[in-house]
Amino acid sequence: MDERIEEHARILVEWSTKIKEGDNVVIRASEEAKELVIALKKEVAKKGGKPITIYSSNEANRAYFKNFEGEFETPEHVLAMMEETDVLIGIGSDPNLRAMNDVSGKKLAEYSKAHRPIQEVQLSKRWCGTQHPTNAQAQLAGMSLDEYKDFVYSAVLRDWQEVHDLQEDLKEKLDEGKEVYIKGPDTELTMSIDGMIGVNSDGENNMPSGEVFTAPVIDSVEGEILFDKPLIHQGREINGVKLKFEGGKVVEYSAEQNEEALKDILETDDGAKRLGELGIGTNRGIDIFTKNMLFDEKMGDTIHLALGRSYPRCVGEDREQNESAVHVDMIKDMSEGILKIDDEVIMDNGKFFWEI
Amino acid sequence: MDERIEEHARILVEWSTKIKEGDNVVIRASEEAKELVIALKKEVAKKGGKPITIYSSNEANRAYFKNFEGEFETPEHVLAMMEETDVLIGIGSDPNLRAMNDVSGKKLAEYSKAHRPIQEVQLSKRWCGTQHPTNAQAQLAGMSLDEYKDFVYSAVLRDWQEVHDLQEDLKEKLDEGKEVYIKGPDTELTMSIDGMIGVNSDGENNMPSGEVFTAPVIDSVEGEILFDKPLIHQGREINGVKLKFEGGKVVEYSAEQNEEALKDILETDDGAKRLGELGIGTNRGIDIFTKNMLFDEKMGDTIHLALGRSYPRCVGEDREQNESAVHVDMIKDMSEGILKIDDEVIMDNGKFFWEI
Numbered sequence: 116m117d118e119r120i121e122e123h124a125r126i127l128v129e130w131s132t133k134i135k136e137g138d139n140v141v142i143r144a145s146e147e148a149k150e151l152v153i154a155l156k157k158e159v160a161k162k163g164g165k166p167i168t169i170y171s172s173n174e175a176n177r178a179y180f181k182n183f184e185g186e187f188e189t190p191e192h193v194l195a196m197m198e199e200t201d202v203l204i205g206i207g208s209d210p211n212l213r214a215m216n217d218v219s220g221k222k223l224a225e226y227s228k229a230h231r232p233i234q235e236v237q238l239s240k241r242w243c244g245t246q247h248p249t250n251a252q253a254q255l256a257g258m259s260l261d262e263y264k265d266f267v268y269s270a271v272l273r274d275w276q277e278v279h280d281l282q283e284d285l286k287e288k289l290d291e292g293k294e295v296y297i298k299g300p301d302t303e304l305t306m307s308i309d310g311m312i313g314v315n316s317d318g319e320n321n322m323p324s325g326e327v328f329t330a331p332v333i334d335s336v337e338g339e340i341l342f343d344k345p346l347i348h349q350g351r352e353i354n355g356v357k358l359k360f361e362g363g364k365v366v367e368y369s370a371e372q373n374e375e376a377l378k379d380i381l382e383t384d385d386g387a388k389r390l391g392e393l394g395i396g397t398n399r400g401i402d403i404f405t406k407n408m409l410f411d412e413k414m415g416d417t418i419h420l421a422l423g424r425s426y427p428r429c430v431g432e433d434r435e436q437n438e439s440a441v442h443v444d445m446i447k448d449m450s451e452g453i454l455k456i457d458d459e460v461i462m463d464n465g466k467f468f469w470e471i
Numbered sequence: 472m473d474e475r476i477e478e479h480a481r482i483l484v485e486w487s488t489k490i491k492e493g494d495n496v497v498i499r500a501s502e503e504a505k506e507l508v509i510a511l512k513k514e515v516a517k518k519g520g521k522p523i524t525i526y527s528s529n530e531a532n533r534a535y536f537k538n539f540e541g542e543f544e545t546p547e548h549v550l551a552m553m554e555e556t557d558v559l560i561g562i563g564s565d566p567n568l569r570a571m572n573d574v575s576g577k578k579l580a581e582y583s584k585a586h587r588p589i590q591e592v593q594l595s596k597r598w599c600g601t602q603h604p605t606n607a608q609a610q611l612a613g614m615s616l617d618e619y620k621d622f623v624y625s626a627v628l629r630d631w632q633e634v635h636d637l638q639e640d641l642k643e644k645l646d647e648g649k650e651v652y653i654k655g656p657d658t659e660l661t662m663s664i665d666g667m668i669g670v671n672s673d674g675e676n677n678m679p680s681g682e683v684f685t686a687p688v689i690d691s692v693e694g695e696i697l698f699d700k701p702l703i704h705q706g707r708e709i710n711g712v713k714l715k716f717e718g719g720k721v722v723e724y725s726a727e728q729n730e731e732a733l734k735d736i737l738e739t740d741d742g743a744k745r746l747g748e749l750g751i752g753t754n755r756g757i758d759i760f761t762k763n764m765l766f767d768e769k770m771g772d773t774i775h776l777a778l779g780r781s782y783p784r785c786v787g788e789d790r791e792q793n794e795s796a797v798h799v800d801m802i803k804d805m806s807e808g809i810l811k812i813d814d815e816v817i818m819d820n821g822k823f824f825w826e827i
Contacts, residue, residue: 136541137544139546139547139548139549141548144526145502146501146502146505146526149502149528149530149531152526152528152531153528153530153531153534154534156531156532156534156535156538157534157535157537157538158538159535160534160535160536160537160538160539161538161539163539163540163541165544165546165548165549166535167525167546167548167549168525168526168527168528168531169523169524169525169526170500170502170508170524170525170526171524172505172508172509172524174505174509175505175508175509175512175524176512178509178510178512178513178516179512179513179515179516179522180516181513181516182512182513182514182516182517183516183517183519184519185492185519188493188521190495190521190523191495191555192495192497192521192523192552192553192555192556193495193521193523193552194555195551195552195554195555196548196549196551196552197548198551199547199548199550199551200548
C-alpha cells in the first residue's frame with residue numbers, strides 16, 4: 116500500500132478525531148476509497164475503537180431517489196446508530212461526481228429535511244470529512260490520477276500542530292478585530308466582524324484544512340466583490356460571480372457563467388442574500404484549484420465568502436446569526452489583493468502578515 | 472444492467488423479505504455486488520423502505536483483526552441500528568474469499584462472542600442471505616464469471632411459490648414421520664425424527680433456497696455414512712468424511728483430506744459430536760457443486776447432515792435441543808442412494824417421491 120494512505124489514516128485517527136479505546140466509529144466511503152478504509156480499520160484497531168463502514172454510492176442513491184414516491188421519513192435505524200456513535204469519518208470518493216445530476220433538487224431538499232435529525236446528531240459528535248484521491252476528482256481537476264495523488268497528499272500530509280499554532284495568531288486578530296477591508300480587481304468591500312468569533316480550522320473537521328473563519332455582522336457588508344474562482348453548485352459550475360452589497364444584503368449580482376444558478380441560490384430565502392462566513396485559506400500545500408471546495412477554500416492565497424447560514428460557533432452572544440437553508444462558498448484569489456483588519460495588513464498580494 | 476440482477480433484487484424485496492412502506496432496511500455488501508445494491512435500492516424505494524448499505528470487506532476486516540489487541544466489546548452503535556431495523560439483506564460478494572485466512576480462529580471466536588447480541592437481534596428480524604456472482608466465487612467453483620452467472624441465476628430466478636408448494640408435502644412427511652433410513656455407498660444410517668418439526672425453506676432466509684430440514688432426536692443416530700462432497704471449514708477443504716454413530720454420538724471418524732480439521736470440529740464441545748440437522752436439497756436449478764454451502768446444500772440430489780447445534784424451531788416441545796458452538800453441514804450425493812421415512816421411499820437414486 117502507498118505509505119501516504121497509511122499516513123493519511125493515522126492523521127485522521129490520531130489528530131482529527133482522536134480515536135480512543137471503546138469509541139464507536141462510523142466510516143463512510145465508496146469502493147474507490149477501499150485502501151484508505153483498510154488503513155483506517157488498522158489504525159482504529161490499534162486504538163481499540165469499534166468501526167463500521169457505510170457504503171456510499173451516488174449511483175445507488177440515484178436509483179433510490181428516482182424510484183421513491185411519497186414523503187421521506189427519518190430512517191430510525193440510522194438515527195439510532197448515530198446517537199450511539201462517537202466518531203464519524205466521511206471519505207469523499209465517489210467514482211462519478213455527476214451520477215446524481217438528473218435527481219430533482221426538490222427531492223434532494225425534502226430528503227435532506229427528513230435527514231436533518233441525523234445531521235444534527237452527527238454534528239454533535241467528533242467528525243471529519245476528507246477526500247481519497249480518485250479518478251473522478253482527478254478528472255474534474257484536469258489531472259492524471261498519479262498527479263492528483265501528489266496534490267492530495269501535499270495538502271493532507273502536513274504538521275497540523277504547526278498549522279494550528281500559525282493560525283492561532285490569525286484567529287486572535289479575527290476575534291479582536293472590528294472592521295475588515297478587502298481590495299482587489301473589481302473589488303472593494305468592507306464588513307464588521309466586531310463581536311464575532313474566529314475559528315482555527317486545523318484539521319479536526321476537514322482534512323485537509325488550513326483555514327481561519329468567522330461570520331460578518333449581519334447588516335454590515337458594503338461594497339462590491341468579484342469572485343474569480345469557479346464554484347460548483349448542485350452539479351452546475353458558476354464562474355465570474357460579482358456581488359454588490361448594501362446594508363449587508365446583495366442588491367446587484369451577475370455571473371459570467373450560469374448566472375441562473377446564482378439567481379437560484381440568492382432567491383432561496385432572505386438569509387441567502389446575506390453573508391454567513393468570511394474565511395481565509397492558509398494551506399500552502401494547495402497551489403492549484405481543483406473544483407473541490409474541501410481543497411479550494413483552504414488554498415493559501417485565497418479568501419472565501421459564503422452566502423447563507425453562518426456557523427453558530429462564530430456568532431458572538433449578543434450578535435444575530437444569519438439563518439438560511441443554504442451555505443454557498445465563493446472563492447477569491449488574493450494574489451492580487453489586500454485584506455486589512457482595522458488598518459492592519461493581514462494579506463498583501465499573496466503573502467500573509469507572518470510571511471511579510 | 473443485466474436484467475437478471477433486477478429480477479434477483481425483486482425476489483429479495485418482494486418474496487424473501489416482503490419490504491413494505493416505512494421499513495428500515497440494512498443491506499450488507501462489498502463493492503463486487505454494486506449492481507445488485509443499485510437494483511435493491513431501486514426496489515426498496517418502490518416499496519417505500521429506508522435503506523442503508525454496510526460495506527463489508529474481508530481485507531478491511533483482516534486489517535482490523537491483525538491490529539486489535541485486547542478484549543472485543545459489542546459495538547453499541549451497530550446494536551442500536553439493528554434494534555431499529557426491520558429487514559436485513561446480506562449479499563455474499565467478497566472479492567477474495569481467503570483474505571481472512573491468516574486471522575487466528577481464536578480471535579474470530581472472541582469477536583463472534585462479542586457480536587452475539589447483534590446476531591440475536593438480527594435473527595429476530597426479517598433477514599435473507601444471498602450471493603452475487605463474483606470472480607472469487609466463480610474461481611472457487613472452477614468457472615468463468617459468465618458461466619457462474621448462469622449458474623447463480625438458474626438457482627435464484629425460480630417460481631418460489633411453486634417451490635414452497637412442492638416442499639410442503641415433504642415438510643409434512645418430516646413432521647409426521649418417525650424413523651429415517653439412509654442407504655448408499657459406504658452408508659447405512661438410521662435416526663429418529665419423531666416429535667421434531669420440519670422447516671420448508673422456500674427462499675425467505677436463503678436465496679437461493681430449496682430445502683426442507685429438521686433435527687434428529689438427540690440420541691437416536693446409529694450407523695455409518697460417507698459424505699462424498701467437500702466442505703470448506705474456516706478456509707480448509709475437508710473431503711471424503713466418514714462418520715460412525717452409536718447412541719447419537721460419533722464414535723469413529725475419518726477424512727480423505729484435512730482429517731485434522733474434522734477432528735477440530737468434533738472436539739469443539741460435546742454437542743459437536745452429535746447431529747443437529749437433517750436437510751434435503753430440492754433445488755433442480757443447482758446441478759453442480761461450487762464449494763459454496765448456500766448453493767451446495769440446496770442441490771436437488773443431495774441430503775446434508777450437520778454436526779453441532781440444531782435450530783430451535785426444528786425441536787419439538789418435549790424434545791431436547793442439541794447445543795454446540797458449531798453447526799457444520801456435510802453433504803451427501805443421493806444420485807446413488809435411498810432415503811426412506813417409516814418405510815416410505817422419499818428419495819430413490821436421484822429422484823424424489825414426487826418425481827417417481
